[in-house]
Amino acid sequence: MTADQIIFLLCALLILGSSIMVVTTRKLIHAALWLVVALFGVAILFAILQAGFLAVVQVVVYIGAIAILFIFAVMLTRKEMLDDLPGKSGAQTRSNDLLRKSWLPALLGLLILAGLVFLILGQPTLGRTAATMPEGVDTLRNLGTALVSPDAFVLPFEVASVLLLAALVGAVYVAAGNNK
Amino acid sequence: MSIPLNWYLILAAALFCIGMFGVLSRKNAIAILLGVELMLNAVNINLVAFWRYLDPAKMAGQVFAIIVFAVAAAEVAVGLALIISVYRRRKTVVADEIDLMKW
Numbered sequence: 690m691t692a693d694q695i696i697f698l699l700c701a702l703l704i705l706g707s708s709i710m711v712v713t714t715r716k717l718i719h720a721a722l723w724l725v726v727a728l729f730g731v732a733i734l735f736a737i738l739q740a741g742f743l744a745v746v747q748v749v750v751y752i753g754a755i756a757i758l759f760i761f762a763v764m765l766t767r768k769e770m771l772d773d774l775p776g777k778s779g780a781q782t783r784s785n786d787l788l789r790k791s792w793l794p795a796l797l798g799l800l801i802l803a804g805l806v807f808l809i810l811g812q813p814t815l816g817r818t819a820a821t822m823p824e825g826v827d828t829l830r831n832l833g834t835a836l837v838s839p840d841a842f843v844l845p846f847e848v849a850s851v852l853l854l855a856a857l858v859g860a861v862y863v864a865a866g867n868n869k
Numbered sequence: 870m871s872i873p874l875n876w877y878l879i880l881a882a883a884l885f886c887i888g889m890f891g892v893l894s895r896k897n898a899i900a901i902l903l904g905v906e907l908m909l910n911a912v913n914i915n916l917v918a919f920w921r922y923l924d925p926a927k928m929a930g931q932v933f934a935i936i937v938f939a940v941a942a943a944e945v946a947v948g949l950a951l952i953i954s955v956y957r958r959r960k961t962v963v964a965d966e967i968d969l970m971k972w
Binding site: 705712721724737739740742747758759762798823828835836852853856861 | 872874877889897900903910913920938939942945957962
């Protein structure tokens with residue numbers, strides 16, 4: 690087992706552990722903070738995959754904008770920060786209720802995971818390791834060129850810009866509130 | 870780079886299933902959106918891993934991941950705006966109680 694693999698396994702452990710905390714912890718503000726940890730682990734994976742630009746974008750956009758937006762939303766809906774209905778009876782009944790409500794999603798998730806792992810391990814070509822990066826390939830320059838060159842991805846790039854603008858206007862309009 | 874490709878795929882599959890569990894089992898609408906974010910990140914891991922292992926000279930995988938970033942940002946902005954607007958009018962963010970458009 691090489692150093693790469695050990696780093697990957699630690700990183701995978703970090704991502705999976707913190708994402709399980711995201712979906713199971715009771716306090717929403719803690720869930721949002723665990724999401725930051727999971728997103729940071731994914732950024733480390735991008736760095737391992739030699740996609741440095743995406744690692745930086747992951748930290749800036751996901752952690753810097755999206756996760757902070759989540760924390761703001763949790764604080765603006767403060768009354769509901771605990772993710773359950775106000776209990777009609779004691780905490781014991783409520784935790785039983787949580788257990789009964791979530792066994793079906795857990796079963797479904799485990800089934801889909803088992804199916805996916807079976808499919809992935811059944812393809813022997815997927816077990817290969819990566820070739821070394823070709824000499825003299827500047828991926829950042831290639832990415833920038835690909836995003837603006839007409840015979841590559843300029844159209845999806847512009848569509849994404851229009852989508853972001855529409856989402857900006859829509860979010861401001863919906864959240865402004867006093868537009869009756 | 871001695872990590873087999875299917876390690877990344879299995880990690881992404883596990884992350885996707887955890888996110889799906891969150892979406893299906895949570896009651897709070899904000900927590901449901903947190904699960905959706907985990908699922909989008911699983912997709913991004915797959916895209917970047919396939920880019921690196923199959924064709925690092927062409928940038929299609931990274932460009933697709935950037936489009937996913939943009940869509941995720943738009944989705945979170947509009948989704949949280951809707952949740953805050955609903956909270957202001959109905960005083961609830963529990964998905965089961967937002968049933969005005971149920972038949």
